[in-house]
Amino acid sequence: MNEKPDVNTKDALLSAAMEVFADKGFDAATVRDICGRANANVAAVNYHFGGKDALYGAVLEEIFPKEEHLTVEPDTSRSPEEHLHDYLTAMSSEIYDRGNGMVTQRWAIFLREMAKPSHNLDFIVQRQVQPRASELRAILAKILGPDVPDHILAFSSSNIWSLMLDHLLTQPILDRLKPKRPMVQGNMEGFVKHIFTFSLGGLNAVKESTKG
Amino acid sequence: MNEKPDVNTKDALLSAAMEVFADKGFDAATVRDICGRANANVAAVNYHFGGKDALYGAVLEEIFPKEEHLTVEPDTSRSPEEHLHDYLTAMSSEIYDRGNGMVTQRWAIFLREMAKPSHNLDFIVQRQVQPRASELRAILAKILGPDVPDHILAFSSSNIWSLMLDHLLTQPILDRLKPKRPMVQGNMEGFVKHIFTFSLGGLNAVKESTKG
DNA sequence: GAGAAATTCAAACAACTGTTTGAATGCAAT
DNA sequence: ATTGCATTCAAACAGTTGTTTGAATTTCTC
Numbered sequence: 493m494n495e496k497p498d499v500n501t502k503d504a505l506l507s508a509a510m511e512v513f514a515d516k517g518f519d520a521a522t523v524r525d526i527c528g529r530a531n532a533n534v535a536a537v538n539y540h541f542g543g544k545d546a547l548y549g550a551v552l553e554e555i556f557p558k559e560e561h562l563t564v565e566p567d568t569s570r571s572p573e574e575h576l577h578d579y580l581t582a583m584s585s586e587i588y589d590r591g592n593g594m595v596t597q598r599w600a601i602f603l604r605e606m607a608k609p610s611h612n613l614d615f616i617v618q619r620q621v622q623p624r625a626s627e628l629r630a631i632l633a634k635i636l637g638p639d640v641p642d643h644i645l646a647f648s649s650s651n652i653w654s655l656m657l658d659h660l661l662t663q664p665i666l667d668r669l670k671p672k673r674p675m676v677q678g679n680m681e682g683f684v685k686h687i688f689t690f691s692l693g694g695l696n697a698v699k700e701s702t703k704g
Numbered sequence: 705m706n707e708k709p710d711v712n713t714k715d716a717l718l719s720a721a722m723e724v725f726a727d728k729g730f731d732a733a734t735v736r737d738i739c740g741r742a743n744a745n746v747a748a749v750n751y752h753f754g755g756k757d758a759l760y761g762a763v764l765e766e767i768f769p770k771e772e773h774l775t776v777e778p779d780t781s782r783s784p785e786e787h788l789h790d791y792l793t794a795m796s797s798e799i800y801d802r803g804n805g806m807v808t809q810r811w812a813i814f815l816r817e818m819a820k821p822s823h824n825l826d827f828i829v830q831r832q833v834q835p836r837a838s839e840l841r842a843i844l845a846k847i848l849g850p851d852v853p854d855h856i857l858a859f860s861s862s863n864i865w866s867l868m869l870d871h872l873l874t875q876p877i878l879d880r881l882k883p884k885r886p887m888v889q890g891n892m893e894g895f896v897k898h899i900f901t902f903s904l905g906g907l908n909a910v911k912e913s914t915k916g
Numbered sequence: 917g918a919g920a921a922a923t924t925c926a927a928a929c930a931a932c933t934g935t936t937t938g939a940a941t942g943c944a945a946t
Numbered sequence: 947a948t949t950g951c952a953t954t955c956a957a958a959c960a961g962t963t964g965t966t967t968g969a970a971t972t973t974c975t976c
Binding site (some may be wrong): 574603607608613614618620622623642644646647648655657659660661667668670671682686687690691693695701 | 717729731742785808810815816817818819821822825826829830833834837838854855856858859860861862865866867869870871872873876877881882883886887891894895898899901903904905906907909910912913
Binding site (some may be wrong): 917918919920921922923924925926927928929930931932933934935936937938939940941942943944945946 | 947948949950951952953954955956957958959960961962963964965966967968969970971972973974975976
């Protein structure tokens with residue numbers, strides 16, 4: 493019956509929950525921790541959201557907003573290769589941008605759900621992955637041409653997706669490897685330049701191999 | 705299914721723990737669940753291992769055995785490219801072999817630790833990743849030649865590593881995407897052939913780009 | 917300002933966690 | 947048979963979890 497015009501404990505709870513869920517994961521996060529950070533009583537979560545699960549749902553709704561717009565606006569004056577470069581630039585800078593708290597939390601939660609899928613993964617895929625994946629697939633279809641089989645297109649699409657996510661997943665590993673591996677942060681341009689070159693080389697090789 | 709040929713409850717506990725830890729992860733796994741599957745008393749874990757943490761440590765020790773041998777025996781008669789192909793074949797068939805329970809559990813636990821690193825990740829990296837990563841790095845160094853900078857070599861190494869792990873991580877995502885993405889299981893040859901072509905094309909492109 | 921509704925709060929709840937306890941049991945050597 | 951040790955077991959422990967309760971307090975409405 494009543495929208496909240498004033499910022500109050502409900503918003504504070506949501507904000508704190510985003511922090512904790514991203515940091516600890518759903519299971520390890522405790523409502524007491526969340527309420528503590530929000531300066532709220534333990535019962536506040538159940539009063540305002542109905543429970544821990546519902547709160548997590550509200551966080552997902554907040555952190556994976558509906559987005560109609562494409563990652564990269566289609567520009568007919570640019571080649572598919574340039575289009576791919578724009579796409580890689582946009583996606584990488586979002587994935588590895590540690591400046592925006594909510595975006596960081598988004599990918600942290602995404603990673604957690606990938607490693608241990610819950611029923612919420614359907615929602616996340618629909619909101620976060622599906623549009624971006626379709627966009628990439630369209631770009632690759634142009635680069636690879638009409639003769640490439642569907643499963644090759646799917647494999648390639650998955651490959652490039654994993655090249656972008658690479659350091660998001662493997663940073664904890666890379667940090668423990670010798671010799672020391674470089675981080676993406678602070679070298680974004682170099683990273684994008686590299687995966688663009690690598691991807692394009694891979695795509696062309698795949699395209700060639702399907703001609704024979 | 706409840707017949708216990710195991711005269712040793714300690715072994716039964718270890719075996720059950722491998723199952724549960726791989727399936728649920730450390731936090732969500734309960735000693736009661738483990739003891740139940742092992743037909744053992746709840747106190748058995750503490751008696752035989754000293755606690756849940758120590759049991760997890762024992763599981764890691766069992767599931768990530770010391771391996772001195774290389775993934776692919778070096779064969780001077782083969783080119784670096786063929787060497788890479790052998791490496792990709794060996795690694796992929798291990799990662800995606802759902803036949804061997806322990807190997808499946810190994811990668812499940814590895815994935816969990818990657819998404820939510822604990823202090824045990826150091827051990828896992830040292831046992832599981834470091835030797836394989838060094839091996840791959842050596843192969844790539846030969847393919848890319850001596851002129852390629854270190855950070856490019858590191859990036860490329862990480863790239864190919866992530867291409868192999870790709871479907872292990874993203875299968876839950878791919879299952880929820882439209883159009884349906886192909887699985888690796890049942891198409892191992894096609895998968896390896898693809899990532900080999902893609903990788904080699906990417907590597908050559910990277911090598912070319914460093915010449916200018 | 918009175919009354920009603922919405923919100924906060926301390927406290928308790930019930931279920932679950934890993935762990936401990938101390939008695940009962942099994943078993944091999946004497 | 948008895949001793950001594952290793953193992954099992956039911957029960958309880960102490961702590962944490964999400965959730966509920968019912969009274970106190972604030973906020974809003976008239």
